[in-house]
Amino acid sequence: MSVLELSDVNAYYGNSHVLFDLAMSIQENEVVTLLGRNGAGKTTTLRTITGTVPRREGSIEYRGEDISGASVESISRRGVKLVPEERRVFPTLTVMENIQLAHDLAADPRAVEEMFDIFPVLDDLRKNRGQNLSGGEQQMLSVARALVQNPDLLLLDEPTEGLAPVIVEDLREVLGDVVERDVTVLMTEQNVEFALDLGERAYIIDKGSNVWEGSVDDLQERDDLLDEYLSVGAQEAD
Ligand SMILES: Nc1ncnc2c1ncn2[C@@H]1O[C@H](COP(=O)(O)OP(=O)(O)OP(=O)(O)O)[C@@H](O)[C@H]1O
Ligand SMILES: [Mg+2]
Known part of the structure; x- marks a missing residue:
């Protein structure tokens, strides 16, 4: 049985129609990436799944x-957890308290200590406050907060956004471990390399509609798609 099945999904902000008949299917333990340029509707798709779109x-x-x-x-109680684009950590709470709080809110959480095994970076920062963490450390903490709640489906919205390449590398390793742990993952990315490395299957959307779906291996051969829908050229110019 699929974990998640979207068919003919439309979403709106007020009168503004943003997703058009979107379709997507995710199987158990898959890592699926949702690709598309700025404004394509990636975040809206995740919000539509979690129920926060109006x-x-x-x-x-x-x-x-x-x-x-x-x-x-x-939807959250069923085990669908979103790590949003804007990293959500409590600035005045310590790393430990941030994870503990997420833990205490979950019905069937994982052990807090397990998070420090998965994220050794955070182990060294247990007593540091959220506001004093680097962007990469905050991102790890955001993922740890979602993971300690023992998600069944983890939604990651552009996990590498704004991170230095060396931190992206750490995150790739950590998420590689995470996906070994019985979690199904849907992530959005503009970092195509990262997405292709972690994901197995990908969807490309543009202007709120599906334009392509297939295996990551196939996508790697499709420079035309990468050029047309993923502003890869623009990324290289950065
Ligand atoms: N709260 C909102 N109210 C009205 N329009 C919105 C709102 N949030 C997003 N939109 C619009 O919906 C469209 C899709 O936005 P969305 O944030 O889903 O794109 P995205 O693919 O996540 O882009 P990015 O890569 O920049 O994060 C855009 O045209 C955007 O302007
Ligand atoms: Mg977005």
């Missing part, structure tokens, strides 16, 4: 159950 239509099935009208809380 209006959505179409069918969203999570493990065979229709969640297209379900509340944000009930």
